[in-house]
Amino acid sequence: xxxxxxxxxxxxxxxxxxxxxxxxxxxxxxxxxxxxxxxxxxxxxxxxxxxxxxxxxxxxxxxxxxxxxxxxxxxxxxxxxxxxxxxxxxxxxxxxxxxxxxxxxxxxxxxxxxxxxxxxxxxxxxxxxxxxxxxxxxxxxxxxxxxxxxxxxxxxxxxxxxxxxxxxxxxxxxxxxxxxxxxxxxxxxxxxxxxxxxxxxxxxxxxxxxxxxxxxx
Amino acid sequence: xxxxxxxxxxxxxxxxxxxxxxxxxxxxxxxxxxxxxxxxxxxxxxxxxxxxxxxxxxxxxxxxxxxxxxxxxxxxxxxxxxxxxxxxxxxxxxxxxxxxxxxxxxxxxxxxxxxxxxxxxxxxxxxxxxxxxxxxxxxxxxxxxxxxxxxxxxxxxxxxxxxxxxxxxxxxxxxxxxxxxxxxxxxxxxxxxxxxxxxxxxxxxxxxxxxxxxxxxxxxxxxxxxxxxxxxxxxxxxxxxxxxxxxxxxxxxxxxxxxxxxxxxxxxxxxxxxxxxxxxxxxxxxxxxx
Amino acid sequence: xxxxxxxxxxxxxxxxxxxxxxxxxxxxxxxxxxxxxxxxxxxxxxxxxxxxxxxxxxxxxxxxxxxxxxxxxxxxxxxxxxxxxxxxxxxxxxxxxxxxxxxxxxxxxxxxxxxxxxxxxxxxxxxxxxxxxxxxxxxxxxxxxxxxxxxxxxxxxxxxxxxxxxxxxxxxxxxxxxxxxxxxxxxxxxxxxxxxxxxxxxxxxxxxxxxxxxxxxxxxxxxxxxxxxxxxxxxxxxxxxxxxxxxxxxxxxxxxxxxxxxx
Numbered sequence: 001x002x003x004x005x006x007x008x009x010x011x012x013x014x015x016x017x018x019x020x021x022x023x024x025x026x027x028x029x030x031x032x033x034x035x036x037x038x039x040x041x042x043x044x045x046x047x048x049x050x051x052x053x054x055x056x057x058x059x060x061x062x063x064x065x066x067x068x069x070x071x072x073x074x075x076x077x078x079x080x081x082x083x084x085x086x087x088x089x090x091x092x093x094x095x096x097x098x099x100x101x102x103x104x105x106x107x108x109x110x111x112x113x114x115x116x117x118x119x120x121x122x123x124x125x126x127x128x129x130x131x132x133x134x135x136x137x138x139x140x141x142x143x144x145x146x147x148x149x150x151x152x153x154x155x156x157x158x159x160x161x162x163x164x165x166x167x168x169x170x171x172x173x174x175x176x177x178x179x180x181x182x183x184x185x186x187x188x189x190x191x192x193x194x195x196x197x198x199x200x201x202x203x204x205x206x207x208x209x210x211x212x213x214x215x216x217x
Numbered sequence: 218x219x220x221x222x223x224x225x226x227x228x229x230x231x232x233x234x235x236x237x238x239x240x241x242x243x244x245x246x247x248x249x250x251x252x253x254x255x256x257x258x259x260x261x262x263x264x265x266x267x268x269x270x271x272x273x274x275x276x277x278x279x280x281x282x283x284x285x286x287x288x289x290x291x292x293x294x295x296x297x298x299x300x301x302x303x304x305x306x307x308x309x310x311x312x313x314x315x316x317x318x319x320x321x322x323x324x325x326x327x328x329x330x331x332x333x334x335x336x337x338x339x340x341x342x343x344x345x346x347x348x349x350x351x352x353x354x355x356x357x358x359x360x361x362x363x364x365x366x367x368x369x370x371x372x373x374x375x376x377x378x379x380x381x382x383x384x385x386x387x388x389x390x391x392x393x394x395x396x397x398x399x400x401x402x403x404x405x406x407x408x409x410x411x412x413x414x415x416x417x418x419x420x421x422x423x424x425x426x427x428x429x430x431x432x433x434x435x436x437x438x439x440x441x442x443x444x445x446x447x448x449x450x451x452x453x454x455x456x457x458x459x460x461x462x463x464x465x466x467x468x469x470x471x472x473x474x475x476x477x478x479x480x481x482x483x484x485x486x487x488x489x490x491x492x493x494x495x496x497x498x499x500x501x502x503x504x505x506x507x
Numbered sequence: 508x509x510x511x512x513x514x515x516x517x518x519x520x521x522x523x524x525x526x527x528x529x530x531x532x533x534x535x536x537x538x539x540x541x542x543x544x545x546x547x548x549x550x551x552x553x554x555x556x557x558x559x560x561x562x563x564x565x566x567x568x569x570x571x572x573x574x575x576x577x578x579x580x581x582x583x584x585x586x587x588x589x590x591x592x593x594x595x596x597x598x599x600x601x602x603x604x605x606x607x608x609x610x611x612x613x614x615x616x617x618x619x620x621x622x623x624x625x626x627x628x629x630x631x632x633x634x635x636x637x638x639x640x641x642x643x644x645x646x647x648x649x650x651x652x653x654x655x656x657x658x659x660x661x662x663x664x665x666x667x668x669x670x671x672x673x674x675x676x677x678x679x680x681x682x683x684x685x686x687x688x689x690x691x692x693x694x695x696x697x698x699x700x701x702x703x704x705x706x707x708x709x710x711x712x713x714x715x716x717x718x719x720x721x722x723x724x725x726x727x728x729x730x731x732x733x734x735x736x737x738x739x740x741x742x743x744x745x746x747x748x749x750x751x752x753x754x755x756x757x758x759x760x761x762x763x764x765x766x767x768x769x770x
Contacts, residue, residue, distance in 0.1 A: 023526075026516070026519065027519050039371040042367045043374055043375055045366075046364050049359045052615055053359075063645065110316075112283075113283075125486065126236070126482075128684050128708065129493065130490070132708035132709045133494075134493060134494055135497075147490075147704065148487065151486060151487060152483070154479075155483035156254070156457075157484065158484075173441060178441055178445055183716070184699075184700055188580075188698075190742055191717075193529055194529065194533060194581075194738055197735070203537065203731040204584075204731070362577065436701075439700070
């Protein structure tokens with residue numbers, strides 16, 4: 001029984017069955033039982049997503065405990081991370097998300113830490129502007145001109161000094177940048193479809209592993 | 218002269234970091250008060266909210282994590298009070314980010330006050346609108362894109378019968394005629410991670426639900442595509458959009474104050490590029506040729 | 508005017524036909540004896556140059572398959588192809604390979620796949636003992652916490668080569684700058700429009716969008732991935748043709764193309 005459940009054919013059967021119940025009602029008017037199964041499957045993914053957090057917690061804990069016990073270089077940081085992470089988990093689960101210690105940890109450590117790292121970007125952006133934005137050829141000149149107009153359109157001072165920065169910057173964003181963005185959207189969509197096709201064919205490396213696929217082929 | 222070029226070419230990055238800190242810090246503390254032009258996208262977003270009718274149901278999604286809060290809070294603290302100022306409008310708060318519920322509560326505590334006889338969440342009133350009479354908070358639904366798809370598929374099933382605090386909301390949903398996703402009249406999504414694309418796919422495409430999107434700057438290109446395609450009714454881009462919305466709605470805040478610092482940093486970027494290029498052409502390139 | 512053909516749901520039949528066409532084309536190329544031709548992407552030369560640099564300097568290599576926001580998606584599979592190539596070259600040259608994993612809630616799904624992939628490359632090169640799972644840590648499920656860990660690895664280990672491919676968001680700029688500060692040769696792959704300009708100027712080499720996926724397919728010589736690339740190229744050519752036809756039709760006052768596409 002366990003060998004059946006672990007087999008590639010069984011996984012493939014589940015993928016094909018689920019795909020049918022998702023695709024079919026999307027394109028074709030379907031009877032209510034099929035639509036209900038589709039709803040149930042979509043809702044179930046929300047449940048599975050919550051387990052993602054637990055799995056990552058388990059793998060992270062296992063690795064960090066191993067690093068601490070083996071006194072690997074940097075193990076005090078692993079210890080600190082374990083203490084903070086498990087403190088928040090224990091407090092949150094036992095006292096609730098509104099408990100003062102939990103809210104304190106979130107408001108004093110997690111949120112400011114996240115904000116700070118994002119804010120650091122502006123400093124690296126200015127040093128990158130001086131270091132990297134060099135006009136070496138025609139392409140980089142065009143890139144720089146585009147950046148100049150968009151920056152001036154965004155800055156209120158820019159439009160105040162020269163009103164035409166606004167229309168030029170908007171044109172660049174609404175035509176050139178948007179065209180590029182549409183290309184990415186179409187590529188990602190088509191890529192998602194072919195990935196689904198590969199999964200349905202049972203040929204996707206991520207599903208069956210690289211060695212297993214090479215041995216089979 | 219060549220020593221000047223050499224200096225320009227070799228400016229330590231920490232000098233730029235320090236200059237950034239000083240300029241931005243000073244302008245935030247002493248704003249200059251530069252004029253601000255309102256863009257058509259923000260104006261459209263404003264008009265959509267302004268034209269809300271009694272009985273309309275608005276779903277407000279907080280796809281907000283800590284890193285994006287400072288950029289997007291200007292939009293939250295102006296658009297949400299504007300929504301609550303409309304007579305008879307019902308509001309459902311939810312979030313698809315695990316940190317989002319913290320920002321929902323922060324927003325509510327900043328724009329509202331505790332209801333008489335209560336002193337903690339969720340019992341806040343905002344512009345006279347009371348919790349569990351005019352608005353509810355469903356809280357965090359895990360799964361991000363899967364959560365958005367599941368809500369569109371089976372709204373009541375995913376929401377369940379209770380709000381984020383354990384209070385029953387079945388009666389409230391029945392009373393306001395909210396049985397499925399089709400009963401939502403407007404979605405306002407505050408994005409740090411691009412949730413608007415999933416709302417467009419799973420809500421706009423099948424139900425043609427109106428969507429307004431306020432987002433951080435890096436998510437703007439994706440939103441502009443959908444706005445220009447007519448799938449988003451209005452967009453409020455980053456802190457500049459927030460400042461414009463604050464100006465239109467008259468719920469003034471830090472976003473407006475930050476516009477001067479915003480302008481200064483844009484100019485500083487250009488000056489940094491100019492100095493870098495002067496150093497490159499005056500020193501580095503000659504060094505390469507030698 | 509909108510045409511509806513029962514029992515298909517309105518405005519979805521054209522999408523279904525496109526899906527069926529993609530199935531047929533992909534299966535045809537997968538089953539064909541010959542591998543579809545894909546031109547060599549210039550990024551591959553940059554990777555080999557970087558590996559050569561790392562070998563000469565005796566410094567490690569750091570490679571990241573991105574933050575995998577939607578789990579194992581299209582961009583991540585391409586990035587895994589490049590990661591496999593980098594792992595193979597590192598195993599062959601006796602270089603240490605660091606792979607910081609994480610960056611989003613769904614990135615845990617990538618952890619075991621990436622580790623299995625890298626370990627497989629070391630085994631295929633005949634040096635399984637050189638693989639160290641501690642060099643492939645899962646740093647965090649949060650983007651900026653992962654980026655901070657990545658940057659920490661860059662500053663401590665001082666790698667000679669940094670290969671940053673896959674889905675990257677705002678943290679990419681930060682990592683690229685610190686990578687330069689650490690003295691690494693940086694190759695990045697951008698699938699996010701906002702990052703392209705920044706990565707183009709701060710990395711030594713950048714692959715834009717599908718170049719990265721094509722590089723992964725080219726390197727793997729996997730008939731399945733190559734068939735996928737070929738299918739997408741055919742469908743994109745078809746879309747360009749439909750676009751041009753639609754513009755001409757609209758110019759002549761007819762919305763027949765629009766009508767067909769919205770069936």
